Amino acid sequence: MTDPDDRDHHHHHHHDGETPHNTPLSGPALRVKALESLLVDKGLIDTKTLDEIVDTYETRVGPKNGARIVARSWVDPEFRKRLLDNATSAIAEFGYIESWAEDMVALENTPKIRNMVVCTLCSCYPWPVLGLPPAWYKSDAYRARAVLDPRGVLKDLGETVPTDVEVRVWDSTAELRYLVIPERPAGTETWTEEQLASLVTRDSMIGVAGLTIPDAQK
């Protein structure tokens, strides 16, 4: 599969159905295409490998992994204890991401403590459990202000934190990755672990959103 047009057909994430082979490339798209072609000629990369990497991150890694960990921590107090004590080894109990785990720390939200994660120096993020970060997490606006004015940033994202709740911001400055364990929503006492996992959002595990039961499921 060396025909670039053929490759492009396998990707469907272009704005407004635009396909790169029909539109003249410019800017970074052109530069990347030239670099890829140079690196193939240099014998440094294999094009099919690039397809495999993109597919892995588009389809096999994502916040569902983290959601299962959070749901387990809600129904299994012993697991929760292990997770808070040593997140790296507790997460390894999930066979499907066993060896994907980086050094992890789990942060417990309570009625009086809100945790929120940022990386002010780059965009460090727990890929194995949440996939790749959303654009806002990588934005200069978030990286600049999350440490200085976390309550303002939370308000931007639709969350108001009462003044009697402590806000803890975690700046990922080293090779530790943080997973926020949001509070379990009231009214889910009879839910199964699987149902609970479906409730857990990416943003709640970054610490910028609480969780509620959608009206349809009440």
Next chain:
Amino acid sequence: MNSIHDIGGMHGFGPVIAEESEHVFNEYWQGRVFALRMACTFHEEWNADMGRYARERMPPAQFLSASYYERALFALETLLVESTLISSDELNSGHATAKAPVTSTLQPSAVAAIVRSRRKARIDADVPASFKIGDRVLTSNAQPIGHTRLPRYARGRRGTIDRDHGVFAFADTNAMKRDRKPQHLYSVRFTASELWGPDAPASDSVYLDLWDDYLERA
């Protein structure tokens, strides 16, 4: 280095805005940059800290106007040329003048294993810790021209050791000399008022992961 990547605490970037619907890679070329980086890293000519240092050296004005994946592309081009995997002439012309001196490339079948076998920064070495949980520490106010993971907003500040993560490779020397200089890494808690002055909410705090070399007893 004191460059524009070190953005924590700055004003003026506007509100944090979450995109309504977002793909893992919004554009084809972004996924290619991501995959190229991983496929090139396979050759072990650089480590993650060297990768971050390459991105930080993008000229500030250019950095601010570039998107996340354009910054990543700049870093990749820089690393490829500095490692001599390609020459700057080849990068500029797009034409390979000779094959690179490598014997293999990352293959599609090996992607899953590579993703799982992320090289960990944690080091199994018996290095004594300079501090224990609860100790008061003062951060360095050095202004290194090379890579560092001590952001400007937390330099010369007093905090408390919250947890000891164990022994890790030291990013500063690992980026500049491929010297891992194993030492203890701690989570250090700073009150919001220590970092941002008396108007910051008294209950709030910021946690950073900091190595022994950044800290002295307060």
